[in-house]
Amino acid sequence: IRGGQASDIREHPWQAAITVYLPRAKSYNFLCGGVLIDSCWILSAAHCFQERCDKCNIMVLGRTFRLQNSSSEQIFDVEKYWIHEQYDDETYDNDIALLKLKSEVGMCAIHSPEVLPACLPEPNLALPDWTECEISGYGKEEEFSPFYSERIKRGLVRLWPQEQCVPEKLAGRLVTPNMLCAGDTRGLDDACKGDSGGPLVCPKNGRMTLMGLISWGDGCGKKDTPGVYTRVTNYTNWISSKIRAN
Numbered sequence: 001i002r003g004g005q006a007s008d009i010r011e012h013p014w015q016a017a018i019t020v021y022l023p024r025a026k027s028y029n030f031l032c033g034g035v036l037i038d039s040c041w042i043l044s045a046a047h048c049f050q051e052r053c054d055k056c057n058i059m060v061l062g063r064t065f066r067l068q069n070s071s072s073e074q075i076f077d078v079e080k081y082w083i084h085e086q087y088d089d090e091t092y093d094n095d096i097a098l099l100k101l102k103s104e105v106g107m108c109a110i111h112s113p114e115v116l117p118a119c120l121p122e123p124n125l126a127l128p129d130w131t132e133c134e135i136s137g138y139g140k141e142e143e144f145s146p147f148y149s150e151r152i153k154r155g156l157v158r159l160w161p162q163e164q165c166v167p168e169k170l171a172g173r174l175v176t177p178n179m180l181c182a183g184d185t186r187g188l189d190d191a192c193k194g195d196s197g198g199p200l201v202c203p204k205n206g207r208m209t210l211m212g213l214i215s216w217g218d219g220c221g222k223k224d225t226p227g228v229y230t231r232v233t234n235y236t237n238w239i240s241s242k243i244r245a246n
């Protein structure tokens with residue numbers, strides 16, 4: 001997260017950190033953010049899984065510090081993941097993936113103050129333009145920083161009107177109806193590299209509801225440049241049918 005502030009996992013208990021184990025290097029590498037939506041199910045961004053490495057993803061829940069063991073953490077292997085059938089790796093259209101955590105007993109994450117699923121929106125939920133929402137993640141604090149953030153951060157961004165979410169604001173790149181734009185009107189807080197797949201949550205009837213998945217942008221925190229998010233309302237049927245079938 002560019003800008004924003006240091007936070008605590010209890011403020012974002014649905015935040016997941018996805019790590020990949022590289023068997024040849026015998027090393028664990030931080031990959032992306034994710035969002036817990038049910039005991040055994042995580043949403044993330046499809047583009048995080050382009051280097052096919054089946055069964056080498058590890059899900060870390062409940063940590064305020066990305067690399068620090070904590071008594072509140074819950075760690076799972078990923079049993080399987082599904083990338084959206086219409087995901088386009090050039091435009092990042094349909095940048096959504098669903099991951100199933102591995103468990104012997106049909107239950108995975110246990111609710112705690114540090115680990116709790118996010119609410120999914122109704123498919124027709126449309127919030128007012130400029131609604132203030134929240135993003136979180138362990139991603140970089142500057143576009144060209146060599147490091148990811150060690151502590152989870154939060155940023156405040158507002159939902160842009162779709163008619164202003166256009167290529168002219170985003171280095172000429174295509175924007176589709178499956179994307180939404182959000183940005184800090186002061187031009188500071190924004191998602192950045194490593195935050196991808198993590199949550200954009202917005203208040204709806206007193207609950208934080210998952211409206212977006214961090215997807216892409218033109219740099220991080222540039223003035224008058226929004227971040228681009230996968231529009232979660234367009235996928236509620238896709239998500240529930242996959243969970244039902246698996």
Ligand code: 4AZ
Pocket residue numbers: 190191192193194195196214215216217218219220221226227228
């Ligand atoms: C990235 O590289 C990335 N400012 C994610 C979000 C944004 C920029 C880059 C939005 O994962």
